[in-house]
Amino acid sequence: MNPQTILIYDGTFDGFLSCVFMVYDQKLSDPIIRKHYQTNNQLFTIAEDIITQKNQARRVWNGFKLKTTSSEQRDFFKAFLSEIKGVENTLLNYMRTVFMKESNKNIDFSNKDILKISQVARMVGREKHRMEAFVRFQLTKDNIYVATVSPDFNVLPLIIDHFKDRYADQKWLIFDTTRKYGIFYDLDTPEIITFEDLKGINTKTIKDSYSDQEVNFQKLWNSYYKNVTITSRKNKKLHLQHLPKRYWKYLTEKNTI
Amino acid sequence: MSFDRTREKLSILADAAKYDVSCASSGGKRANQNKGLGNNTGMGICHSYTEDGRCVSLLKILLTNHCIYDCAYCVTRKSNDIKRAAFKIQEVVDLTINFYRRNYIEGLFLSSGIFKNADYTMERLVSVAKKLRLEENFNGYIHLKSIPGASDELMREAGLYADRLSVNIEIPTVSGLKLLAPDKKHEDFIKPMKKVKNEIIQYKAERKIIKSTPRYAPAGQSTQMIIGATGESDRDIMYSATYYYKKFDMRRVYYSGYVPVLADDRLPSLGTEVPMLRENRLYQTDWLLRFYGFSVNEILNESHKNLELDIDPKLSWALRNLHLFPIDINRADKRMIARVPGIGMQSVYKIEQARKFRNLDWSHLKAIGIALNRAQYFITCNSKDFYTKDLSAVALKNIVLKNSNSKYKKHFNQQLSLFS
Numbered sequence: 001m002n003p004q005t006i007l008i009y010d011g012t013f014d015g016f017l018s019c020v021f022m023v024y025d026q027k028l029s030d031p032i033i034r035k036h037y038q039t040n041n042q043l044f045t046i047a048e049d050i051i052t053q054k055n056q057a058r059r060v061w062n063g064f065k066l067k068t069t070s071s072e073q074r075d076f077f078k079a080f081l082s083e084i085k086g087v088e089n090t091l092l093n094y095m096r097t098v099f100m101k102e103s104n105k106n107i108d109f110s111n112k113d114i115l116k117i118s119q120v121a122r123m124v125g126r127e128k129h130r131m132e133a134f135v136r137f138q139l140t141k142d143n144i145y146v147a148t149v150s151p152d153f154n155v156l157p158l159i160i161d162h163f164k165d166r167y168a169d170q171k172w173l174i175f176d177t178t179r180k181y182g183i184f185y186d187l188d189t190p191e192i193i194t195f196e197d198l199k200g201i202n203t204k205t206i207k208d209s210y211s212d213q214e215v216n217f218q219k220l221w222n223s224y225y226k227n228v229t230i231t232s233r234k235n236k237k238l239h240l241q242h243l244p245k246r247y248w249k250y251l252t253e254k255n256t257i
Numbered sequence: 258m259s260f261d262r263t264r265e266k267l268s269i270l271a272d273a274a275k276y277d278v279s280c281a282s283s284g285g286k287r288a289n290q291n292k293g294l295g296n297n298t299g300m301g302i303c304h305s306y307t308e309d310g311r312c313v314s315l316l317k318i319l320l321t322n323h324c325i326y327d328c329a330y331c332v333t334r335k336s337n338d339i340k341r342a343a344f345k346i347q348e349v350v351d352l353t354i355n356f357y358r359r360n361y362i363e364g365l366f367l368s369s370g371i372f373k374n375a376d377y378t379m380e381r382l383v384s385v386a387k388k389l390r391l392e393e394n395f396n397g398y399i400h401l402k403s404i405p406g407a408s409d410e411l412m413r414e415a416g417l418y419a420d421r422l423s424v425n426i427e428i429p430t431v432s433g434l435k436l437l438a439p440d441k442k443h444e445d446f447i448k449p450m451k452k453v454k455n456e457i458i459q460y461k462a463e464r465k466i467i468k469s470t471p472r473y474a475p476a477g478q479s480t481q482m483i484i485g486a487t488g489e490s491d492r493d494i495m496y497s498a499t500y501y502y503k504k505f506d507m508r509r510v511y512y513s514g515y516v517p518v519l520a521d522d523r524l525p526s527l528g529t530e531v532p533m534l535r536e537n538r539l540y541q542t543d544w545l546l547r548f549y550g551f552s553v554n555e556i557l558n559e560s561h562k563n564l565e566l567d568i569d570p571k572l573s574w575a576l577r578n579l580h581l582f583p584i585d586i587n588r589a590d591k592r593m594i595a596r597v598p599g600i601g602m603q604s605v606y607k608i609e610q611a612r613k614f615r616n617l618d619w620s621h622l623k624a625i626g627i628a629l630n631r632a633q634y635f636i637t638c639n640s641k642d643f644y645t646k647d648l649s650a651v652a653l654k655n656i657v658l659k660n661s662n663s664k665y666k667k668h669f670n671q672q673l674s675l676f677s
Contacts, residue, residue: 109611110621133302137359145358168292169394170358216260217355223264224356227271228317229307232516233531238310242303252361253305 004030006047011035013080016088017057019050020095033088060095067098072107075121081154082124090116128155132162135174136252138218139211145172146206148250156183160190175201203250218257225253267352269342273322273333274368277425278481278513282314282363282398285420285476293394295357295364297420301398302363315366315400316356320344320381324370328438330427330486332518333370343372349385350393357397364398364420365389375406383411386418398476403453405445412452413473416460421476421508424449429497433487436523450505453478457506477508484539485532486515486524491564492557495542499553502546512539538564545571548602549595568654572598572631576650582635583643587616599631615639630660 005028009015019033032045065073076094079087094113109115130151137145145167149156156176160183163172167185173193175182180200184193195201248254283301303312321343322333333339353365367385371378382401389395401419403412416422424446428434431443453474460473480501482494498510514536517527542564545551549571556570557563565573575582575598584593586608595605604627611617611625616639623629634653637643648656 106613107610108614109607109625110615110617112624115624129302133304135360139359147360162298165289165298166296167294167358167360168289169294217359220260220264220267220352221356221359221361223268224271224316225305225307225313227268228275228311228313230275230309230311230516233309233311233514233533235310236308239306239308242306242310242312251305252359 003044003046004032004042006032006034006042006045007050008034008036008047009050010052011037012052013077014054014057015050015052016080016091017060018053019088020060020092021053021056022048022050023092031092033092034085035083038085064095064098067101075118078121078124078128078158079117081157082120083154084120087120090120124153124155124158127151127153128158130247131155131159134247134251135163136250137172138206138252139214140206140209141211142209143171143211145170146175146201147173148175148177148201148203148206150176150178150250154179156181164190177202215257218252222253222257263348263352266342266344266348267318269340270319270322270344271317273370274317274319274366276332276513276516276518277317277366277368278311278511279400279423279479279509280312280314280317280366281421281476281479281509282400283476284508285398285474287396287398287420287475289396291394293396294354295395295397297363297396297398304361304363314363315398316353316362316364317366318344318349318352318368320349320367320369320378320385321372322370323372325373326371326438326440328427328441329519329521329523330437330483330515334519337519346381346385346388350388353389353397354393354395357395362397364400366400368402369404371404375404376408376411379404379407379411379415383415383418386415390418400476403449403478405441405449407449409452412449413456416453416456416474417471419474421478422449422453422474423479423481425481426497426501427481427483428487429482429489429494430487433489436487450478450480450501454505477506479507479509479511481511481513484512484514484536490562491535491539491542492562494539495546495553495557498543499546510543512536512543534566535564538566538570542570545574550592551596567658569598571596572654572657575635576654579650579653583637584635586622586636586638587612597632597635599628599635601627631657 007019007022009019016033022028023031064076068076076091079091090113094117097111097113107114109118131149135147135149137147139145156174156179159174163174163183164185169187171186173182173184177200181192181194182200183190280303281301282297283299285297286299287297289296301314303314305313307313319333321341322339323341323343324331324333324335327335349365349367353362356362357364365385367382369378369382382404386399386401389399399419400421400423401415403415403422403424405424426446428437434441434443456473457477460470464470464472482497484494494512501507501510514532515525516531517525517529520527542556545556546553551574556574564570575596584597586594591605591609594600594608595602604625607625608617608622611621618639619629619642622632622638634644634657
């Protein structure tokens with residue numbers, strides 16, 4: 001039996017596509033693709049580090065684009081952002097199916113990889129939507145609206161356009177405290193940023209630099225929130241279903257000021 | 258502004274507005290213009306949820322809760338002894354903008370008690386919207402309440418700044434309205450609806466010729482009915498809902514279970530439970546009518562005046578029409594698949610796509626996500642194993658109920674059905 005090949009990449013989308021390129025280039029039959037920080041605990045394997053190559057990645061992606069609709073491409077990218085362990089291999093299988101088929105507008109939801117990707121993409125889509133909803137900006141002294149989030153999946157790349165289109169006339173920063181990077185919009189173009197201090201920013205550092213009226217508006221919002229509840233209809237289960245507790249820490253209305 | 262005073266007003270006027278259930282911020286597209294503030298993509302966003310599980314999407318407030326009317330069902334009615342307050346126009350504008358910038362809301366839903374007269378009230382609502390659009394370059398969502406009896410000129414202006422306009426019919430039957438709101442006339446509600454509908458049609462037509470014609474209420478209009486205040490049947494409710502959908506091109510009709518807030522002989526007494534389950538069944542029916550291709554008389558008619566509470570309306574319909582089933586998932590028409598209990602429109606789409614590749618069996622259907630506990634009795638697929646017993650509707654209903662785990666189960670005692 002030949003030992004199985006493990007392709008290790010840097011965690012970026014281009015890196016993953018470079019792995020796919022390698023699979024085809026070297027005619028690897030049954031490889032495992034994983035991110036560099038995931039540990040390897042399998043015996044009888046050959047590990048190979050893949051260096052991200054933009055031109056290879058682009059070739060793979062262009063090939064994929066020829067055979068798929070834009071919504072399938074979006075789902076593919078979303079599923080990648082889920083960062084679920086092993087998602088790379090589901091995506092690889094899916095890509096192989098796509099490259100084999102004649103171009104066809106129908107989607108085979110009875111194929112388990114395709115169904116899985118569409119389901120994972122839905123999960124990621126939901127998380128993206130939640131971030132669009134649950135981001136709470138706080139205005140700081142230097143006139144930047146700042147928010148911290150810690151989404152289940154790496155959805156920041158998906159929400160840039162939404163916030164750019166909506167808050168075109170204010171400076172804003174959304175920081176992912178789990179993945180330690182953020183998006184900063186300076187009235188021109190949104191950019192991905194990291195901080196020298198690796199921890200970045202947190203609730204406390206923001207609080208220390210509030211603008212004058214920030215607390216007042218937060219108080220107003222909280223009293224609005226309190227008064228729209230109809231007590232005779234209270235439904236805790238439904239409430240938690242819509243607003244799971246893990247999101248509360250960054251919601252103004254769920255914290256006392 | 259003085260924050261303490263504003264906070265007090267906000268408490269009073271948000272509290273008074275919360276019985277309006279509409280909180281949709283979807284349906285109207287509006288792009289961000291000239292690098293201004295806000296946009297509306299056509300998809301609503303719920304920014305938070307109240308403890309009763311409802312979506313908080315808009316800043317929903319009354320401009321004032323002073324009112325010259327005395328409608329029995331309304332918490333702000335003239336004779337009710339409550340704290341009254343009124344916002345200044347600029348206060349509402351400031352609140353909206355500052356909440357919006359912090360991503361708390363999608364926009365504003367402004368309603369009002371009637372002070373002085375209809376026109377005076379409507380004029381102030383319109384000027385809030387106008388200020389937001391013209392002075393603040395605000396492109397978020399605005400929902401204004403049309404005040405019954407307001408002049409045509411004001412109604413036209415309202416639609417130019419607002420995304421959605423609504424009048425709440427509140428009481429589904431004319432007789433009920435007479436009983437509970439003796440000062441109001443049914444025609445007063447209908448008039449603004451007609452006006453809005455006609456304006457939308459007219460502006461749309463003009464837009465086809467002159468591109469720069471502004472859009473009139475791009476998110477259309479909606480209305481709301483109170484459920485369980487006057488003893489109306491589900492048939493009465495859904496027939497009037499259908500009437501409003503057809504006659505005035507309503508985007509949405511909302512059903513709001515009556516919350517007893519006042520002691521009045523004409524109304525259910527204080528402490529009566531809010532008919533939430535009934536409300537839920539009405540919404541399910543509404544969805545069947547709008548998305549699943551059902552017509553109202555299939556679900557509610559002379560012999561079925563009320564919806565069954567223990568099962569959903571689609572299952573109820575299927576049990577009354579057992580002769581149409583079972584259907585073959587791999588061959589049946591899309592419209593028929595949509596009528597199978599336990600299959601939603603998402604699954605209909607997936608089945609339709611997937612069956613072009615192979616004949617589907619139970620495992621495929623399960624993976625796609627249909628509710629087999631209900632669907633299995635009504636379909637066949639690529640498997641020899643399917644439900645063959647020829648059961649009566651009552652027997653089948655009992656089997657489904659026994660095998661399902663409805664969150665409403667506690668309301669129904671299986672034992673009792675023997676004697677009913």
